[in-house]
Amino acid sequence: MANQAQSPSVHHKTVNPLAAKLQLRLDPDQLTNCMRCGFCLPACPTFAETGIEAESPRGRIALMKAVADGIMEPDRAFEEQMNHCLGCRACEPACPADVKYGRLLEQARDAIEDHTERHSIGVKLSRHAAFKKLFPNQKRMKLIGRSLQWYQQSGLQKFARQSGAMKLFPKHMQAMEKILPEASGQGIVEQIGTRHPAKGERIATVALFRGCLMDVLFTSTNRHTVDLLTEAGFEVVIPEEQNCCGALHAHSGEAEMARSLARQNVQVFKDAGVEFIVSNAGGCGALLVEYDHLLHEDPTWKEDASWFAAHVIDISELLVRHGRLPEFHNEDVSIRITYQDSCHLRNVMRTSDAPRQLMKQVKGVTYAEMKDADRCCGSAGIYNLTQPEMAGQILDHKMEHVRDTQAQVLLTSNPGCLLQMKHGIEQHGLRDQMQAVHIVDFLHDHMHPSRK
Ligand code: SF4
Ligand code: SF4
Numbered sequence: 221m222a223n224q225a226q227s228p229s230v231h232h233k234t235v236n237p238l239a240a241k242l243q244l245r246l247d248p249d250q251l252t253n254c255m256r257c258g259f260c261l262p263a264c265p266t267f268a269e270t271g272i273e274a275e276s277p278r279g280r281i282a283l284m285k286a287v288a289d290g291i292m293e294p295d296r297a298f299e300e301q302m303n304h305c306l307g308c309r310a311c312e313p314a315c316p317a318d319v320k321y322g323r324l325l326e327q328a329r330d331a332i333e334d335h336t337e338r339h340s341i342g343v344k345l346s347r348h349a350a351f352k353k354l355f356p357n358q359k360r361m362k363l364i365g366r367s368l369q370w371y372q373q374s375g376l377q378k379f380a381r382q383s384g385a386m387k388l389f390p391k392h393m394q395a396m397e398k399i400l401p402e403a404s405g406q407g408i409v410e411q412i413g414t415r416h417p418a419k420g421e422r423i424a425t426v427a428l429f430r431g432c433l434m435d436v437l438f439t440s441t442n443r444h445t446v447d448l449l450t451e452a453g454f455e456v457v458i459p460e461e462q463n464c465c466g467a468l469h470a471h472s473g474e475a476e477m478a479r480s481l482a483r484q485n486v487q488v489f490k491d492a493g494v495e496f497i498v499s500n501a502g503g504c505g506a507l508l509v510e511y512d513h514l515l516h517e518d519p520t521w522k523e524d525a526s527w528f529a530a531h532v533i534d535i536s537e538l539l540v541r542h543g544r545l546p547e548f549h550n551e552d553v554s555i556r557i558t559y560q561d562s563c564h565l566r567n568v569m570r571t572s573d574a575p576r577q578l579m580k581q582v583k584g585v586t587y588a589e590m591k592d593a594d595r596c597c598g599s600a601g602i603y604n605l606t607q608p609e610m611a612g613q614i615l616d617h618k619m620e621h622v623r624d625t626q627a628q629v630l631l632t633s634n635p636g637c638l639l640q641m642k643h644g645i646e647q648h649g650l651r652d653q654m655q656a657v658h659i660v661d662f663l664h665d666h667m668h669p670s671r672k
Pocket of ligand 2: 253254255256257258259260261277278281311314315316317318319
């Protein structure tokens with residue numbers, strides 16, 4: 221009789237260690253806040269692709285709640301559902317109950333990753349190398365940058381492409397190689413130093429968040445960011461000791477490592493004494509604005525993390541709201557452009573008008589709004605590597621809409637989205653018709669030559 225009276229949740233806590241971890245970590249308030257209305261369903265790309273309830277935000281929350289309540293065991297299918305989610309967070313602005321779905325997903329993934337007996341030794345080693353040894357170590361990132369730069373400049377890249385040697389590699393590596401940006405062995409600080417005065421009267425002093433991958437694969441975008449900011453009246457400092465934002469860690473179940481990186485960044489930017497912390501990558505910015513939540517259980521860092529989060533702003537928002545905008549000209553007779561939102565910039569930082577306003581200010585361009593521009597492109601951090609099938613399906617639909625705009629330039633605000641768009645353009649044979657460009661590079665290209 222005693223056994224019969226025992227609740228299923230108590231029973232599962234004792235038999236399934238993953239269930240116990242999920243029950244501990246999943247926020248019960250967020251789980252119960254979901255009233256199952258389904259308003260989030262039309263916003264969800266994985267639901268749009270499959271039409272399956274379990275592939276929707278409401279379905280995933282129901283699965284988490286069933287595990288938290290002890291009425292379901294977290295089996296392989298449960299884990300797969302959590303991994304199929306893009307983490308694009310389009311469900312959040314659509315939700316009338318303000319359910320913090322992103323937090324639930326991170327809590328679920330964190331519990332799953334803690335429960336790593338199922339990982340092969342190869343997976344464990346590569347996760348350890350990427351998350352703990354590479355991204356948080358800017359020296360190693362630069363070493364990767366230098367190796368790529370050597371590959372690109374030594375003639376090896378040309379040889380690999382012309383000889384067909386690339387065909388020996390897996391398909392996704394061939395695709396990535398085709399869209400590899402020009403790598404740099406030197407980060408932005410080595411290239412231009414740490415402090416840059418405003419042109420004209422100073423509006424504010426801001427700090428640039430340079431990013432880890434951005435600093436070696438998109439160094440010119442960072443340089444252009446500094447040019448735009450100083451031109452618009454901001455003094456720019458680039459704190460040298462800043463580190464990776466931790467977004468890939470937080471989204472992949474490495475919450476403790478993400479917290480450690482956050483503490484380092486909070487300290488460094490607090491010491492810089494600036495009025496804004498500027499991000500030019502939606503993926504990074506979205507975690508930076510949530511450092512307050514990431515460190516909310518840490519009494520030592522809680523207050524400074526709140527200060528940090530409140531001071532982070534995307535470059536487009538800063539330029540539009542506080543900057544002295546330069547004139548942007550277009551040399552070509554006419555040019556048609558379109559824009560793919562960065563999910564995290566739009567859904568977490570809630571910035572979608574500012575980039576559109578900025579690009580429309582370039583004289584001589586015609587802006588064509590793309591259908592479903594607010595829908596994820598399938599890049600989603602490393603989703604296109606871990607879930608290539610779904611990412612490919614989403615990208616195919618995206619490229620149909622891109623093609624319909626007949627744009628010559630496709631703009632984005634995040635390096636991951638930019639690479640995914642470049643990949644889509646290659647894959648769909650649109651290389652001769654259009655190019656994908658970061659909005660910062662586009663604006664910089666259209667500044668008056670004397671101002672660069
Ligand atoms: S984060 Fe994106 S993919 Fe995941 S449930 Fe929400 S809308 Fe769907
Ligand atoms: S919109 Fe919000 S409350 Fe409604 S089902 Fe989706 S997550 Fe739940």
